[in-house]
Amino acid sequence: MIEIKDITKTYKTGNIAFQALKGVSFKINDGEFVAIMGPSGSGKSTLMHIIGALDTPTSGTYLLDKKDVSKLSEDELTDIRKDKIGFVFQTFNLLPRATVLRNVMLPLIYAEVDPDERKRRAEAALTAAGLDTEHFSHLSNQLSGGQIQRVAIARALVNNPSLILADEPTGNLDTKTGEIVLGTFQKLNEEQGRTIILVTHEHDVAAHARRIIHIKDGQVLSDTDGHMRKIIKRP
Amino acid sequence: MKTIDIFEETYAALSSNKARSGLTILGIVIGISSVIVMVSIGQGAQGTIQSQIESIGSNLIMVTPGAQRGTGISVSAGRGSARTLTQDDADAISKEITLAQAVAPEISGRYQVTSKGKNTNTSVVGTTPEYPAVRSMEMDEGSFVSAQNVLSLSKVAVLGPTARDDLFGENAEAIGQKIRIKSIEFKIIGITKAKGGTGFGSQDDMIFIPLSTAQRFLAGDTYVTTISVQAPDSESMSAIQQEITDLLLSRHHISDPTLADFSTLNQADIVSAASSVTQTFTILLAAIAGISLVVGGIGIMNMMLTTVTERTKEIGLRKSIGAKRRDISLQFLIEATALTFVGGLVGIILGWVVAFFITYFGVLKTQISLFSVILAFGVSAGIGIVFGYYPAKRAARLNPIDALRYE
Structure with missing residues (x-):
């Protein structure tokens, strides 16, 4: 469960201070599929970094599974990322000369899981992400974009996180493959009860989520459930 | 991160760019083998002169x-x-x-x-x-x-x-x-x-x-x-x-x-005078060879810095999925040390072979001492640590957000 209260983030470059987030509050329960939407410069990336424990807010609190992660040190944040968060990036970020299986096992190396267990869990995650067994031993640069992103989803799943954070996961894919990847997220949410946060600037992508938090100018503009989709699309 | 995993990662990283790793290793190979050969020539000369002095009599x-x-x-x-x-x-x-x-x-x-x-x-x-x-x-x-x-x-x-x-x-x-x-x-x-x-x-x-x-x-x-x-x-x-x-x-x-x-x-005075001359000679040769070892070390540092820049995104990814500063710096440090370790090993063997042929073809008498081998090996490992430290620190200090955004 995610509880965000009054979060602000100010960046300082020299004498110029820029406030990217101006007091954001919301709550995301376990098992939700949420899209965070907003145009570029809206502060959604900053918010994603804070939710993903890559950064800490200037003020306000962020509780992840009742644990305050807003004032942790760099190494403590690393532990949170390792145990509780799975990332899916727009640019996939797979190791290019490593096999699919090795890519998925990478988080488990840092979690110090035994090699046999690593392989078992990586295979399970790949199956859950919808990749065929025949691709497991392929190098990541031998796969198509959609397959690569499913490998990345498997990598995010493999350490059994409380939360999967996807940053523009379809940004580098064509519409058709994007649909397949988004379908994978929906399936994981519906069948496995995974909490998924999707960060995007596209309405069509956000439409796959069951709840949409709209961010603009560092503030929450609207927070609607799936039935209100059309209302958000109108402006 | 377990030790065996670090070595696996190191192997994967170094073997993914074989030509570059090989050339970097070559720098260390030349450095180490020239140290071995030069010292063996110096010590061989010392041995020859000493036995010549001793041939005029004993005590x-x-x-x-x-x-x-x-x-x-x-x-x-x-x-x-x-x-x-x-x-x-x-x-x-x-x-x-x-x-x-x-x-x-x-x-x-x-x-x-x-x-x-x-x-x-x-x-x-x-x-x-x-x-x-x-x-x-x-x-x-x-x-x-x-x-x-x-x-x-x-x-x-x-x-x-x-x-x-x-x-x-x-x-x-x-x-x-x-x-x-x-x-x-x-x-x-x-x-x-x-x-x-x-x-x-x-x-x-x-x-x-x-x-x-x-x-x-x-x-x-x-x-x-x-x-x-x-x-x-x-x-x-x-x-x-x-x-x-x-x-x-x-x-x-x-x-x-x-x-x-x-x-x-x-006679002891003659021997010690002669050996102090050959010792100076040996140190001179080793110092010249040592320069090539330092150049090899700088080659390692250069490669590691390039690698860190090239793999910025990878470092960002590793950090985002749970790699601590220590894991990152250790990985790069071990990559550098592995290069010098392999280079040192090959260099010692090459130096040995060259010294053998110098003696074999009667150019000069050479003598390889265990000390010079241990010294060369220690120096090569040390170079890995010294010249790998800065790139490794730089990698570890990268902010994951900036690293992931790096193009």
Whole structure:
């Protein structure tokens, strides 16, 4: 469960201070599929970094599974990322000369899981992400974009996180493959009860989520459930 | 992160860019192998020079005449040609210095020597029966000058192998033949074994005759040119050297030791002087080779910095999925150390092979010491750590957000 209260983030470059987030509050329960939407410069990336424990807010609190992660040190944040968060990036970020299986096992190396267990869990995650067994031993640069992103989803799943954070996961894919990847997220949410946060600037992508938090100018503009989709699309 | 996983990651990273890793390793290979070869040449030279010095005898103290230095203008006749040492001095040394194991006075000079139809100009040494023992010389055939020969002023000669070859032809039967030195006929009674070496005048190109004969018929005087004294062991050498100096000073009525008309030379001094020269020589060679090792190290650093920049995104990814600073810095540090480790290993083997061939083809004598191998290996591992540290720190310090955004 995610509880965000009054979060602000100010960046300082020299004498110029820029406030990217101006007091954001919301709550995301376990098992939700949420899209965070907003145009570029809206502060959604900053918010994603804070939710993903890559950064800490200037003020306000962020509780992840009742644990305050807003004032942790760099190494403590690393532990949170390792145990509780799975990332899916727009640019996939797979190791290019490593096999699919090795890519998925990478988080488990840092979690110090035994090699046999690593392989078992990586295979399970790949199956859950919808990749065929025949691709497991392929190098990541031998796969198509959609397959690569499913490998990345498997990598995010493999350490059994409380939360999967996807940053523009379809940004580098064509519409058709994007649909397949988004379908994978929906399936994981519906069948496995995974909490998924999707960060995007596209309405069509956000439409796959069951709840949409709209961010603009560092503030929450609207927070609607799936039935209100059309209302958000109108402006 | 487990240790075995770090090594697996290192292997994967280095083998993914084989050409670059190979070239970087080559820098270290050249550095390490040149250190090994240079040090082995230096130590080989040291060994050769040392054995040459030792071939003139063991635990030897040599007393040679020198010009008496006094106030006013003095004319030095050149060391060895002065006539300040006499037969009596040699007798006094053998009588009074009880520690000395053997005393062999000698008088030497160059003379024209002729045999049937051939002639040569060589060194003729008049000496006593102790000479072979003191100068560690062995007989090939026949016998050396005996005490009886010295007493009876026998006109007998012992030839060195080179002198024999010059006078009678290679390996010719010479015993019983006659030679003429300064027109005086000598009968050959023995041939010495070849010792080789040219360091301090080849002892193979010499003719030995009884001391008394040389003094009477060749020099016409009782002076000696060298008194060789053998000490029982290396520890007693300096004590004996001091005793000889004191004895001769009092015999020559000289009160100020700086005005002595003779000089004593301790073999240990020659050895240590020579080895300090070769040591300097070895250090010089190693220092030159060391430069290439440092250049190799900079190559490692250059590659690691490039790698860190190239793999910024990968570092960002690793950090975002749970790699701590320590995991990242350790990974890059071990990559650098692995390069130098492999380079060091190959370099040692290559250096060994090169040193072997240098000796094999007779260019120079080389000698590989365990110390230089351990040193080279330690240095190569150290270079990995030193030159890998900065790139590794830089990688570890990267902010994951910026690293992930890096294009």
